[in-house]
Amino acid sequence: MSFRIDPRLALTAEVRRIAGGEIDKIVAHLNAARDNPERSLHSARKRIKALRALLRLVRPGDDAFCRAENDRYRNIALSIAGARQATALIETIDRLIADFPEHADAAGLAGIRAMLARHRSEGVHGEAGLGAVLDHAVAECRAGMAAINMLVLPDHAEEAADVLADGALATLRFARKALQQARERGEPNDFHDLRKAVKTHAAHLSLLRKLWPAPVKPRRERAEELGESLGELHDVFVMRALIEARQAPFGGPEPKQLVRLLRRAEKALRKLCLADAAKLFEDKPRRAARKLARKAREDLNDGMAESEAD
Template sequence: MSFRIDPRAPLTGEVRRIAREEIDRAVAYLDAARDNPEKALHAARRRIKALRALLCLVRPGDEAFCRAENDRFRDVARSIAGPRQATALIETVDRLIADYPDHADSAGLAGIRAMLVRYRASVVYGAIGLAATLDAAVAECRAGAAAFEALHLPDHPEDAADVLAEGALATLRRARKALKQSSESGQAEDFHELRKAVKTHAAHLSLLRRLWPSPVKPRREQADLLGESLGELHDVFIMRALIDAREAPFDGPEPKLLVKLLKRSEKALRKLCLAAAEELFEDKPRRTVRRLAKKCRTDLGEAVAMPEPEGTPGE
């Protein structure tokens, strides 16, 4: 199956199907993380983010359920975040080496990278109890899967269209608010909020690609690129915060040249992200969602009115 809502099927069944598939994938990656934690944990977190985006989209249909399950899977993602953050630090240094090759040696980036690799090994394989963490994460995922079997959403075309439109609108408004705050204050937490909203919106584009009123593929590509840039900026913020706080692995003397390169990278990424976000969210959210709601009502209504072709099994 696929990560998209089929307008020919009842909304409740589609959401349960997608949730079940995403949870199964997350559990498979968590099990694989016992042997290959760096890559598998990152993949598991991506599936959990996709699941949380689904919950965000249909939240207007059952506020209490979606809030509770979002909290559940947010906590699961946080429990396995340590190794991923360690990898993100390494990737940030790799980007600095690629972007500023003339300064890599003087800043000692190769040595810093080696130190971060050793730190990641201690985080993943050290005393944090990776096996126990994974066991707990898998158990919570399976409990979440069972909970989804009790979910009931509005399946009538008019009501289902309203749920999807309201869910998409909430994310678009969140993105516009975060963009405004990022432009005005420039605080790391505002850019982080923008990043989360962009990632959620990108997932919504996938879920609604058969219902979105405009060409979805170019907008999804635009959102994905912006999400990657915001992710890089987030990693820079994290590294700078660790250095400023003298937290592990930067609990020694301040690496001044590294900080200088991080500031240069941050400045360039801020400018890039703000410009890209302004373009992506230039339309007013209400106008966009009005078109979405209209198309949802039309397509969902036609799907209900159109009988299944004789002899063709349902999908």
């Protein structure tokens, strides 16, 4: 099933179709995680983000429903986050080894990587175990599937266009605000908010690729690249916070050489992310939303006319 809204079809049916397909994928990844947790949980979290982006896009059509379902999938994502964080720590070390090969030995990065791999293999889901976490997550997805089939959105072309434009506008405004906060304060949470907004916007561009004013593809590619850079920065923030708090798996003396490399990586990523985000969101949100609403009305009206003709 394609992750895009077809303007020839009713909005309610399209959202149910896309959401249903994403839920099926999430369940498949969760079940696969019983044998291959690292890869499958990462894939499940990616599909959850896509589903939550869809819910944010159509939230103006049914705010209460979309908020409740967004909370459902946010909680599922949090329940399986531990294993993903353990893998992200290892990936951060791998990037440091690649970016600073001349300092890798002095910082003992190979030994730190081995320690992180042992930490991951020991498990991060507590006494209940991963199986119980996955069982609960799958059950919640099944409940979510039943709920999504009850969703009703405005299907008239004018109203549907306004729902999509307003949903996209909310994310663009959130992105601009997060960018301003990241520039002025630069706290990890500010960059985390920016990352969430960029990831959601990238998903919206995929969902609206037939409705968003051209050119869509290069903008989506830039958003996806920025999302990856912000993800790397987030992983650096997480590792530094664990080290500073002496929190597992960093319970011993502070690895000073590692901290120095993390600071260098953080500085470069901050600069890159702020510059790329400024370019991506240089257009005013309201202006972009007006363009989207205008094109969406035209395309949705054309789609309804084609359906009636058939």
